[in-house]
Amino acid sequence: MNTAILKKAANYCVYQERTQDEVRKRLQEWKVWGDEAEEIIAYLITENYLNEERFAKAFAGGKFRVKKWGRLRIKAELKARKMSKYIMEVAMKEIPNDDYFTTATQLIEKKLHDLRTENNYLKRKQKTFNYLISKGYESNIVLEILKDLEKKNS
Structure with missing residues (x-):
């Protein structure tokens, strides 16, 4: 196993959480394929540089807190990154229900406020x-919050 490539791959993982697929693609860019690439990935997993559960938790929590994404979009992104259902469910636990509803309500209130020049309420x-x-x-959560806001404002 090439130690220079191994060190480069470890640094790549230390910089930011990665998926196995991202590391595999990066190794291909560095002209490392097949068994050697798989050995490097196995080493990174063993030494805890690479942990997909940790990646998924960081990804879900970050996208929710920073970009205010909903669970469906986060799950779709994790699925696109080839995460298992188990890992997706673990990642969703990073989003507390209370925070989720509060964030959705804030987004709805802000959007309604931004659209206040639109005369037609519908x-x-x-x-x-x-x-x-x-x-x-x-959709059921959005409709529920919209209904609650209508009641509150009427």
Whole structure:
């Protein structure tokens, strides 16, 4: 096993959490394939440089807190990164339900406020709904919050 490549791969993983697939692609860029690449990945896992559960938790928590993504979008992104269902479920535990509802409510209130020049309330509501769906929030949660806000404001 090439120690220079091994050190480079370890540094790549130390910089930021990675998936096995990301490391495999990077190794291919460095012209490392097959058994040698798999040995390096196995070493990185053994030495805890590479941990997909840790990656998924950091990814889910970060995307929720920073970008305010909903669970559906986070799950879709994790699935695209070839994470298992088990790892996705573990990652979703990084998003507390109370915080999730609070964030969704804040996003809805902000969007409705931003659209206040739109005279037709139904259009404002529809645009707000579509915005939250695009961020990965579940439609039933969005509708529930919209209904609660309507009651509160009437």
